Structures are given as C-alpha cells and as structure tokens.
Amino acid sequence: MIRGCERAVERLFFGAAFISALITISIFGFMFVFGLPLFSGGRFPEIMTRPWAPHLGVFGIYPMIAGTFAVSLLAMVFAFPLSMGCAVLISVTGQGRLSRLLRRTVEIMTGMPTVIYGFVGIFLLIPLVRGIFGSGSGMCVLSAALVLAVLVSPTMILLFCDSFERVPPSYGHAALAAGATKIQRFLHVTLPCAGQGIIIAFTLSLGRAIGDTLIALMLAGNGVQVPASLFDSVRTLTAHIALVFAADHDSLEFRAIFVCGMSLYLLTAILSLLARRAGSKRRQQ
Amino acid sequence: MQSIMNPLLGAVIFSLIFCTSAMAGDLDSFKGDKGELAIAGGTAHIPVMKEAARRIMTANPEIRISIAGGGSGAGVKQAGEGLVDIGNSGRKPSDEEIAKYGLHLFKWAIDGVAIIVNPGNKVRALSQEQVKDIFAGRISNWKKVGGVDKQINLYSRDEASSTREVFWKTALQEREIVANVNIIASQGAMKATVSQDPFGIGYISAGFIDESVAAVAFDGVMPSQQTVKEGKYAITRGLYSNTKGEPVGLTKKFLEYLFTVEGQQIVAEQGFIPVQ
Amino acid sequence: MMRFLEKVLPLFSWLCGAVLVAAISSVTGYLLFKGLRGVNLGLLFGTTDPVAALMLRQQVFDGLFPAMVGTLSLVLMSVGWAIPIGIAAGIYLAEYARGRTKMIFNLLFDILAGLPSVIIGLFGFSLTLFLNRHVSEALRPCLLISSIALAFLVLPYIIRTTQLAFESLPVQSRMTARALGASRLQNIVHVLLPQAFPGISSGVILAIGRCAEDTIVIMLTGVVASAGVPRSLLSPYEALPFYIYYISSQYGDQQELARGYSAAILLLIICLFLFSLAFLIKKGARYRTLYRP
Numbered sequence: 001m002i003r004g005c006e007r008a009v010e011r012l013f014f015g016a017a018f019i020s021a022l023i024t025i026s027i028f029g030f031m032f033v034f035g036l037p038l039f040s041g042g043r044f045p046e047i048m049t050r051p052w053a054p055h056l057g058v059f060g061i062y063p064m065i066a067g068t069f070a071v072s073l074l075a076m077v078f079a080f081p082l083s084m085g086c087a088v089l090i091s092v093t094g095q096g097r098l099s100r101l102l103r104r105t106v107e108i109m110t111g112m113p114t115v116i117y118g119f120v121g122i123f124l125l126i127p128l129v130r131g132i133f134g135s136g137s138g139m140c141v142l143s144a145a146l147v148l149a150v151l152v153s154p155t156m157i158l159l160f161c162d163s164f165e166r167v168p169p170s171y172g173h174a175a176l177a178a179g180a181t182k183i184q185r186f187l188h189v190t191l192p193c194a195g196q197g198i199i200i201a202f203t204l205s206l207g208r209a210i211g212d213t214l215i216a217l218m219l220a221g222n223g224v225q226v227p228a229s230l231f232d233s234v235r236t237l238t239a240h241i242a243l244v245f246a247a248d249h250d251s252l253e254f255r256a257i258f259v260c261g262m263s264l265y266l267l268t269a270i271l272s273l274l275a276r277r278a279g280s281k282r283r284q285q
Numbered sequence: 286m287q288s289i290m291n292p293l294l295g296a297v298i299f300s301l302i303f304c305t306s307a308m309a310g311d312l313d314s315f316k317g318d319k320g321e322l323a324i325a326g327g328t329a330h331i332p333v334m335k336e337a338a339r340r341i342m343t344a345n346p347e348i349r350i351s352i353a354g355g356g357s358g359a360g361v362k363q364a365g366e367g368l369v370d371i372g373n374s375g376r377k378p379s380d381e382e383i384a385k386y387g388l389h390l391f392k393w394a395i396d397g398v399a400i401i402v403n404p405g406n407k408v409r410a411l412s413q414e415q416v417k418d419i420f421a422g423r424i425s426n427w428k429k430v431g432g433v434d435k436q437i438n439l440y441s442r443d444e445a446s447s448t449r450e451v452f453w454k455t456a457l458q459e460r461e462i463v464a465n466v467n468i469i470a471s472q473g474a475m476k477a478t479v480s481q482d483p484f485g486i487g488y489i490s491a492g493f494i495d496e497s498v499a500a501v502a503f504d505g506v507m508p509s510q511q512t513v514k515e516g517k518y519a520i521t522r523g524l525y526s527n528t529k530g531e532p533v534g535l536t537k538k539f540l541e542y543l544f545t546v547e548g549q550q551i552v553a554e555q556g557f558i559p560v561q
Numbered sequence: 562m563m564r565f566l567e568k569v570l571p572l573f574s575w576l577c578g579a580v581l582v583a584a585i586s587s588v589t590g591y592l593l594f595k596g597l598r599g600v601n602l603g604l605l606f607g608t609t610d611p612v613a614a615l616m617l618r619q620q621v622f623d624g625l626f627p628a629m630v631g632t633l634s635l636v637l638m639s640v641g642w643a644i645p646i647g648i649a650a651g652i653y654l655a656e657y658a659r660g661r662t663k664m665i666f667n668l669l670f671d672i673l674a675g676l677p678s679v680i681i682g683l684f685g686f687s688l689t690l691f692l693n694r695h696v697s698e699a700l701r702p703c704l705l706i707s708s709i710a711l712a713f714l715v716l717p718y719i720i721r722t723t724q725l726a727f728e729s730l731p732v733q734s735r736m737t738a739r740a741l742g743a744s745r746l747q748n749i750v751h752v753l754l755p756q757a758f759p760g761i762s763s764g765v766i767l768a769i770g771r772c773a774e775d776t777i778v779i780m781l782t783g784v785v786a787s788a789g790v791p792r793s794l795l796s797p798y799e800a801l802p803f804y805i806y807y808i809s810s811q812y813g814d815q816q817e818l819a820r821g822y823s824a825a826i827l828l829l830i831i832c833l834f835l836f837s838l839a840f841l842i843k844k845g846a847r848y849r850t851l852y853r854p
Contacts, residue, residue, distance in 0.1 A: 006746045010657055016649030017658070017666055020720060023713055024673040027684045034687055054444055085577025093571045094578070102578055109585055111836025113774035115802045116825050119809045120588045127481065137438035137482055139467050150584045183567050204675070211677025213777045218809065225464035233467045238679045243443050243470060245686055245781055246359030249366060261683050265676065272675035276668065323701065323797055335787055339622050342789065346620055351788035351797040368693065368701050473811020
C-alpha cells in the first residue's frame with residue numbers, strides 16, 4: 001500500500017517535470033509550425049538576409065537581426081567593464097561596510113522593474129542624448145544600449161562576485177604569504193581561476209540583453225534599417241514581434257514574426273548551453 | 286472664497302442636473318443590460334471610445350467595456366478573427382477584408398491627418414512637394430524649409446496604422462519613406478514624442494492636436510474641424526467601427542449610442558467631425 | 562602591463578561603483594522628484610469614493626484601482642499555477658532524477674529560464690489563436706491566458722530554487738530519517754521539505770515579483786488600456802506595469818503623465834519590497850536560479 005503510494009507520488013513529481021519540459025519543447029514547436037509557410041520552398045535564406053518591406057511582399061528580418069546585435073553587443077561593451085569594476089570594488093578593493101552596502105544595493109537593483117528603466121529613459125535619457133549629441137531624435141542604439149547596460153549589470157556583478165568567491169581561498173593565501181598585495185592576488189590568482197565563471201556571467205547577461213523587449217521598444221526608435229551609427233534608430237527582433245503581432249494572422253507578415261521568435265529561441269538556447277558548458281568545465285577544475 | 290465658490294458650485298450642480306436629464310434618454314437603452322464588450326484597434330478612436338464607455342458604465346455598472354489599441358490593421362483583423370467585438374479602423378476596410386470576414390462597417394466620424402511639429406519650431410507651412418522630400422530624406426535640414434539649421438527628426442507610424450496609410454497615399458502619393466525614421470505605435474505616442482523633440486516632424490489625427498504640438502499648413506491649408514468639414518484640407522479619412530457580421534446585443538447598442546445626439550457630441554468634443 | 566593594471570584597478574573599480582550608484586540614484590531620484598507628490602489615495606481611486614470602489618459598487622475611471630486589482634489577480638493566478646508544478650518538478654529533479662534523465666531536464670529548464678519574455682508572450686498569443694479557432698470562440702486574450710503564460714515564465718525560478726534548496730541540505734538530514742525506517746516520500750515530506758522551505762519561499766517571492774513586473778507577456782496576451790476591474794477569468798484586464806508603459810508613450814496631458822510617475826513609484830515599492838524579502842529569506846536567491854553551478 002505504502003509502496004503503491006510512493007510510486008504514485010513519484011509519478012506525479014515526474015509528471016510535473018515532464019510537463020515543464022514539454023512546455024519548453026512545445027514553445028519551439030509553435031514557433032516552427034507557425035513560421036513554416038516561410039521556410040518552405042527554400043525561402044529561409046531570403047528571410048534572413050533581406051530587408052523588411054511588407055508593401056513590396058518582402059519579409060526579410062535582416063535589419064532586425066542587425067539591430068538586435070547592435071543594441072545588445074553595445075550594451076555588453078558598457079556593462080562588462082562596469083560590472084567587472086563593481087565586482088572588484090565589492091570583493092577586492094572596497095572596505096567592509098561600504099562593500100556590503102554596495103552589494104546590498106546591487107542585489108536590490110536586480111529587482112528593478114524593466115518598465116521603470118524604460119519610463120525614466122524616455123523622459124530623462126532621450127532628451128539628454130538628443131541635447132548632448134545635437135543631431136537625431138535621441139531614440140537610438142546608444143540610448144537603448146545605455147539603459148540595457150544598467151539593466152543587466154546587477155546580475156552580472158553578482159555572478160562575477162560569485163565566481164571570485166568560488167576560487168579556493170588557499171590559492172590566495174599562498175600569494176599573500178609570498179608578499180603580494182590584495183590587488184596583485186586578485187589579478188594573478190583569482191582572476192585567472194575565475195575564467196569559466198566570467199564566461200558564464202557574460203553569456204547569461206548577453207542572453208538577457210538580446211531577449212529584452214521593453215527597453216528597445218521604448219528607446220531604440222524602431223526604425224527598420226541596418227544601423228550605420230550609434231545615433232540611428234533601430235528595431236530589434238523582440239521589438240519587431242511586439243509591434244507586428246497584431247497583423248493579419250494568415251499573412252506572411254504575421255508568419256515572419258515566428259521566424260524572429262525562432263531565431264531568438266535558438267540564439268538564447270545556444271547561450272544557455274554555452275553557460276552550462278562553462279559550468280561543467282568549472283566543476284571539473 | 287466662500288462667496289466665489291458658491292455660485293460656481295451652483296453652476297456645476299445645475300449643469301450636471303441639466304446634462305443628465307437632457308442626456309439620460311440616449312443611455313436608456315443600456316438599462317438592465319449586463320455583459321462584456323471588447324474593443325480594439327485604431328488609436329485615434331480611443332478617446333471617443335473611452336468617453337462613451339465611461340458614460341455607459343457609469344449609468345450601468347453591470348456593463349464592462351474594455352478598450353485596447355493596436356492600430357487599425359489589428360482592429361480589422363481582431364474583429365474578423367472574433368478576438369474582439371468591435372474593431373476600429375481609421376480607414377475603410379478593403380473589399381477583400383470585408384468579404385473575407387463578413388464585416389459590417391459603421392462610420393461615425395470624419396477626421397483629418399495633420400502634419401505636426403514642435404511648438405518651438407517656426408515652420409508652420411509646407412507644400413506637398415516639401416513634405417514628400419522631407420519624408421523621402423531629400424530634405425534633411427529645417428533650414429531648407431525656412432527653419433533653423435538643424436537636422437529634421439522624422440517620426441512615422443507602424444504598418445498597422447491607417448493614419449500612416451492615409452498619409453502615405455494622399456500626402457506622399459505612395460512615395461518611399463526613408464529608412465532612417467522612428468516608428469511610433471500610436472496617436473498619443475506621436476503627439477507626446479513630437480512635443481518633446483524640438484526638431485521632430487510627424488503626422489497625427491487632427492482630433493489629437495492641442496497646444497503641446499503645432500499643426501502645419503499643408504499646401505496652404507491649416508487642418509481644422511472647419512477645413513476638414515468643408516473639404517478644403519486634403520488629407521482626410523473616415524473613422525470606422527467594424528463588427529464581424531450583423532452586430533447584436535451590447536455591441537449593437539454601443540454602436541447605436543455613437544450615432545445618438547450624445548454620442549455625436551462626444552465625437553465633436555474629442556475634435557472629430559460628426560457624421561450627422 | 563600588469564604593473565599598470567595594478568595601479569589603475571582600484572581607481573577603475575571606484576569609478577565603476579560611482580557610475581552604477583549614480584545611475585540607480587538618478588533613476589529613483591528622478592521618479593521620486595516627479596511623482597512623490599501624486600502618491601495618495603486619489604492615485605488609486607481618482608474621484609470615486611474608495612469604499613464604493615472597493616465594494617465594486619462603482620467603477621474607477623481615473624485611478625489605478627482597476628490596474629492594481631488586475632495585477633494582483635494576475636500574480637495570484639500565475640503563481641498559483643506555477644507553485645505546484647514548479648515545486649514538484651524541483652523535488653523530482655533533486656531527489657529522484659538521475660543520470661541522463663536529470664541531464665536532459667536540467668538542459669531544458671536552462672533553456673526555458675533563458676527564453677526572452679516576448680517569446681513566452683508570443684507563445685501565449687498563438688495558443689489563444691489556436692484555442693479560439695479550434696476549441697471555443699469564447700476564448701480570447703484574457704486574464705486566464707495571461708496568467709498561464711506568466712506561469713511558464715516563472716516556472717524555471719520555482720523549479721530551480723526548489724531543486725537548489727533540496728540539494729544543498731546536509732547529508733545527515735537525508736540519512737537520519739531513512740536510517741530510522743522512514744520511506745523516501747516520508748523523508749521528503751516530513752524532513753526535507755520543512756528544511757528546504759526558506760529556499761522555496763524565496764523562489765516563490767521572486768516569481769511574484771517577476772509576475773508583478775512583467776509587461777511584455779501580458780501585452781501580447783490580454784492586457785488592455787481600459788477595462789475596469791476584471792469580471793471573470795475570461796475578461797481583458799488592466800495591469801500596473803502596462804499602465805506605466807501606456808502612459809509613457811501616450812499621456813494626454815501633464816496630469817496623466819504625473820499619474821504615470823506616481824504609478825512607477827508604486828510599482829517600484831512593490832517590487833523592491835518583494836525582492837528585499839526574498840533576499841532576506843535566502844541570500845543570493847535570484848542570480849543563482851539562472852544557472853546550475
């Protein structure tokens with residue numbers, strides 16, 4: 001009797017895990033099935049490389065792919081050094097109370113609603129960018145990337161700190177015993193040993209930057225073009241989905257957003273896999 | 286203070302009583318009704334829809350009316366797909382759409398599409414050729430059209446927008462719009478954005494114009510209720526509410542309300558030209 | 562090179578710290594400066610009598626009350642879906658799954674955790690289309706659909722925190738009861754679950770915060786600009802984050818914009834409260850849920 005109950009509950013637990021896994025797979029399935037009309041007949045390369053001009057019957061998403069990479073990579077260019085600096089301040093150069101305070105601030109910042117960053121971005125940052133750089137509307141790659149950098153930094157900082165803490169303290173003691181300063185210990189011992197952790201932090205944050213919709217939708221201008229400068233208006237894949245999802249449900253225009261969805265799915269899945277691999281490598285060390 | 290407030294208060298109360306008694310008739314049809322009504326689509330329609338919904342729901346709290354944007358394209362499609370009861374559009378749905386979904390159309394207002402700039406901008410008139418050149422990117426500096434020596438920041442609407450379609454067809458005569466243009470998702474957002482950008486130019490439903498933006502004369506004609514009504518202003522369109530099949534129940538009553546004296550008064554108050 | 566780095570690093574780190582603190586204080590400072598005056602009872606109820614509004618006798622047209630009710634029901638429902646499934650799946654992963662099965666599940670949950678919210682939203686939207694066409698015409702974008710989609714979004718948080726909470730329990734507590742003859746299930750329910758409770762509850766709080774904050778998923782699955790207090794699970798609804806988004810792009814006048822600032826402060830307070838709570842219960846809860854070490 002008890003044994004039967006045990007089996008039943010185990011099946012129930014398995015069922016829950018199975019359903020959750022099934023959701024992950026069926027999301028991909030939906031993207032694929034809905035996007036299918038665009039894949040048939042060898043049109044796939046065309047979609048990935050052509051511009052978006054629905055009135056001419058061209059549904060390429062190339063400008064959006066370029067926009068996504070422009071915004072997210074630029075955000076990482078800002079966020080990576082910023083996060084590294086803050087993580088160093090928290091774990092190496094900062095003093096007791098101050099570094100604890102900064103850490104608490106960063107932890108709280110992970111809970112900031114995205115829409116608030118977007119809201120303040122529109123009314124504070126956009127006029128500022130427009131004013132300082134003189135030309136353009138202020139809705140551009142730069143504005144979106146700046147806010148996105150602030151958005152992803154807290155998580156990245158905590159992940160960096162985490163990876164520094166994982167380095168066995170005995171390594172560091174040896175360096176200190178040999179007369180190294182705290183900073184030398186960090187640069188020569190901790191940092192090289194934390195390599196995989198840094199890769200994890202970077203890939204996860206990049207995934208977050210690529211996947212963010214609201215900031216790009218509110219601040220990047222949503223113009224369909226391959227950006228030539230930091231002050232160009234761009235549309236990301238995510239913003240494109242949010243802007244076009246209400247189109248005619250039988251049209252190729254509507255189908256094209258599922259191709260966007262699938263590209264995003266694959267992109268973020270690959271990044272998750274890379275982070276996983278870095279994680280298992282670190283365990284082996 | 287007291288002596289100033291009292292007559293004022295009296296006037297308010299008087300006008301409230303007067304209004305409710307005068308208008309109660311048009312809301313009578315909703316008495317004893319209950320249920321839900323979902324509206325989506327054209328963003329130019331939203332202020333009228335909101336005000337109508339507010340009055341109906343105040344008179345009868347049992348009724349729930351939800352209002353979403355999305356643009357005219359979304360309005361037509363979502364009504365056609367049965368995702369909403371009423372789909373609004375700022376253009377007449379195409380014959381193809383009407384046939385495909387079995388749409389019934391209700392045109393309750395006429396509206397102009399106005400070109401707007403920031404109030405700080407001195408440019409107040411543009412010819413059609415100038416407008417075409419600006420949106421094609423051939424004129425990219427305000428200096429060339431009589432303004433200051435600053436780059437022109439272009440704002441356009443998304444593909445679901447009928448304001449974009451009407452503007453593109455009538456004002457731009459279907460010429461290409463340059464790629465370096467910011468895309469805005471609604472009327473309200475367009476107004477808010479241009480009011481913030483001293484060197485921006487965009488286009489908007491004439492009903493939305495207020496002191497935060499400045500309208501520009503198009504080929505010498507200022508967009509106003511008067512010029513639109515008289516047909517002098519060139520860029521005009523109808524505001525439609527569409528249903529899939531013959532409207533029934535609450536949907537029917539809501540649409541009928543838009544055509545009552547009170548409904549058409551709301552239309553006029555929001556800056557559009559009533560059809561009756 | 563290293564010499565140079567050693568010299569510059571302290572200065573650089575202080576600079577970064579200053580930039581980050583400046584960024585976050587300008588965001589919050591700006592909001593407080595612009596919106597604090599508007600945070601009062603009128604913000605919620607407008608000109609409507611609060612008591613009448615709370616009793617649902619009168620509808621609120623110029624206040625945040627409907628949006629607050631919408632967000633609250635959304636959060637309760639989504640977390641309601643996600644908790645049983647998430648905790649059960651987490652327990653399975655920590656206590657039962659082994660080898661290949663465990664690896665595959667881990668992999669899939671990693672992918673799910675990393676998916677952009679817009680994809681979850683698009684999935685919810687296409688699911689609605691599918692159900693509307695093939696199951697019932699009555700199914701439209703609504704509270705129910707949104708809450709299910711949001712549950713998908715936060716499911717990985719709950720699975721991960723549960724799994725982590727179980728796996729980090731000391732070996733003794735795992736062994737003692739078993740040695741005394743308790744079955745595996747008895748051990749889980751009576752010994753391990755109570756000990757893992759703080760970890761799990763911090764995950765749930767994080768999930769609540771995420772549901773309250775999300776804008777994109779609901780934008781694609783049923784939130785609208787104006788709806789009043791939702792009547793049923795199948796009604797469209799208003800929500801606080803969407804209200805802020807909506808106001809930011811289409812405020813009609815300065816008064817409405819001011820309400821947007823105040824709404825943002827309200828959301829900020831709610832989310833920061835939830836996150837502080839989660840961190841208080843379990844340190845470092847959020848970022849560890851994003852990946853398996």
